[in-house]
Amino acid sequence: MKVIKGKTKIAIIGAGVVGSAVGYILKNKGYKIAGIASRRLESAKKAASFIGEGEIFKDIVSAAKSADIIFITTPDKVIQEVCDKITENGGFKKGAIIVHMSGALPSTILNSSKRLGAKIVSIHPLQSFADPKEAVFSLQGSYIGIEGDKDALIEAKKIVKALGGRHIVISADTKAMYHAGAAVVSNYLVAIIDLGVKIYEAVGIPKETALQALMPLIKGTVSNIERLGIPGALTGPIARGDVSVVEMHLEEMRKNLPHMFRLFTELGRHAVRVGSEKGTLSKEDGEKLLNALTRKVVFLNPISEIKVIPRTSRGSYRL
Ligand SMILES: NC(=O)c1ccc[n+]([C@@H]2O[C@H](COP(=O)([O-])OP(=O)(O)OC[C@H]3O[C@@H](n4cnc5c(N)ncnc54)[C@H](OP(=O)(O)O)[C@@H]3O)[C@@H](O)[C@H]2O)c1
Numbered sequence: 001m002k003v004i005k006g007k008t009k010i011a012i013i014g015a016g017v018v019g020s021a022v023g024y025i026l027k028n029k030g031y032k033i034a035g036i037a038s039r040r041l042e043s044a045k046k047a048a049s050f051i052g053e054g055e056i057f058k059d060i061v062s063a064a065k066s067a068d069i070i071f072i073t074t075p076d077k078v079i080q081e082v083c084d085k086i087t088e089n090g091g092f093k094k095g096a097i098i099v100h101m102s103g104a105l106p107s108t109i110l111n112s113s114k115r116l117g118a119k120i121v122s123i124h125p126l127q128s129f130a131d132p133k134e135a136v137f138s139l140q141g142s143y144i145g146i147e148g149d150k151d152a153l154i155e156a157k158k159i160v161k162a163l164g165g166r167h168i169v170i171s172a173d174t175k176a177m178y179h180a181g182a183a184v185v186s187n188y189l190v191a192i193i194d195l196g197v198k199i200y201e202a203v204g205i206p207k208e209t210a211l212q213a214l215m216p217l218i219k220g221t222v223s224n225i226e227r228l229g230i231p232g233a234l235t236g237p238i239a240r241g242d243v244s245v246v247e248m249h250l251e252e253m254r255k256n257l258p259h260m261f262r263l264f265t266e267l268g269r270h271a272v273r274v275g276s277e278k279g280t281l282s283k284e285d286g287e288k289l290l291n292a293l294t295r296k297v298v299f300l301n302p303i304s305e306i307k308v309i310p311r312t313s314r315g316s317y318r319l
Contacts, residue, residue, distance in 0.1 A: 007032035011067035013060050014038055014074030015047035018101050018257060021135035022163065023051040037063035037087060039074075060233070061091035069097045069155065076102045080109040087112040090210055099123050101158075104179040106146035106172035120304045121148030121156045122175070125165060126182055140164035147172050147219055160307075175200035192267070193218060194261060202256045231278035238271040239278060241285030268293045 010031050012019040014185045015038035019279040022237045027033045033054040037042040040056060048054040057063035072079050080191050086092060094117035096108045103124040110120040127142040129135035146156040146164040147166045153169065170178050193214065200210035220316065224233035237245035272289045275281035281289075 004204035008069060009034035009067040009312040011035040011037070011070045012047065012051075012054070012061045013063055013070060013072050013086075015043040016073060016075075017129050017132050019049045019071060020047040020132035021129065021139065022073065022101070023047060023054065024132065024136050024165050025139065026159070027051050027053050031069075031162070035063035040104050061086050062092035065093070068093065068098060069095070069159075072098065072100045079105065080112075083110045084112045087115055092116045092118040095119070097121060097155050099152075101125070102175055103145070103182055105168055106175045107152075108172050115148065118247070119149040119152035119155075121146060121152035123159060124179075125163075128186055129144055141166070143168055145170045145178055147175065156184050186309075189230075195263065195289075199253075199257065231274045232279055234271065234274045236271075238268065238289060239301045241275070241276045241280035241281045241289065243285060243288045245290060246289055250292060286288065 005275065008031050010023065010026055010033050012023045012033065012035070015036055019036075019038075023033050023036070033048075033051050035057050036044045036051070036054040037057040037060045038047070039276075040296045046057050046212050054158065055063075055066065057066070059080060061201065070086075070092065072082050074082050075165055076092045079102060083098060083100075092098060096113075096116075096118045098113045098120050100107070100110060100117050100122050101124055103126075105118045105122070107122040113120060124145045125139055126145060127138050127143050129138065141163045144160045144167050146153060146160065146167050147170045157167050167186075171219055176251075187224075193211075197210045197239060200214070201207055206212070214218070221233065222236075227233075231239075237249075250265070253261050257264075269290060271285055272293065273288075276283075276286050
């Protein structure tokens with residue numbers, strides 16, 4: 001980007017949670033929030049009031065024209081469409097930097113802007129935000145994946161620093177895998193905790209009590225991961241190679257929650273891999289565990305997964 005006299009001007013297109021939070025922080029770090037536009041005017045007004053600065057534009061093209069760095073912080077599915085529309089209407093200045101903040105999509109979805117001489121970059125915080133206030137706080141110290149044009153990356157690093165984050169440079173072609181990793185530790189973590197809660201509900205503990213009771217354990221585990229890393233933080237019967245306890249878990253899971261049995265065993269098999277890395281699990285016990293976790297898998301098709309498995313006359317399950 002060319003050296004800009006005075007404050008670097010920012011436009012926010014898509015005045016939601018992330019756009020508002022980024023605008024707020026960057027304004028307080030010396031950038032000028034020149035323009036704000038959104039699908040609805042009320043959202044742009046709300047963001048301007050939260051940020052404490054920014055001319056509100058009815059159309060996205062005029063908002064983009066007002067700035068040197070344009071953040072397209074709309075939902076992922078319309079980022080490209082928004083960028084293309086601004087390009088078609090000549091809304092990007094030569095040398096402008098076009099930013100989107102999606103985790104899954106590469107910066108190249110902004111390619112159309114290059115026709116006007118713009119540079120492109122994606123800046124993705126590895127964090128989840130529910131509202132702008134909380135996002136301003138939680139962006140501090142967050143890691144932020146960046147990828148895009150060389151010149152734009154230099155500017156992106158400055159933006160990440162201003163946001164209080166730490167950058168990691170990724171590449172456009174690995175963006176979806178990079179995002180899959182984030183989805184696992186955030187979204188799938190919620191799904192795994194839900195599995196634990198469902199197991200407690202199956203033994204008669206109400207959902208709220210179950211979650212409350214499991215929270216200290218969840219927090220302790222996360223803190224151990226932070227302190228000891230992986231595999232160091234793995235504890236429990238799999239890390240100890242306690243095959244008999246795992247066998248008991250499997251029997252109970254098969255009886256009580258057969259539709260979640262496959263998920264349980266798949267996670268168990270991955271825990272065995274982690275346990276082997278830790279070195280507390282002997283090769284022999286590791287093999288016994290893998291055997292138990294594979295042998296007892298109930299193969300159900302997705303439609304029948306919600307059905308209870310019929311018992312045979314001898315009381316065992318038909319596999
Ligand atoms: N939230 C997170 O946890 C998080 C984390 C990392 C990255 N991100 C990324 O950040 C970006 C924004 O996410 P967000 O959570 O801030 O979403 P959001 O709160 O839903 O905000 C998106 C905003 O864009 C506006 N918008 C929708 N369509 C538009 C269009 N065609 N033209 C102009 N504005 C439009 C919305 O509409 P209205 O004007 O109707 O309000 C809304 O204000 C996404 O790329 C997302 O992947 C989000």
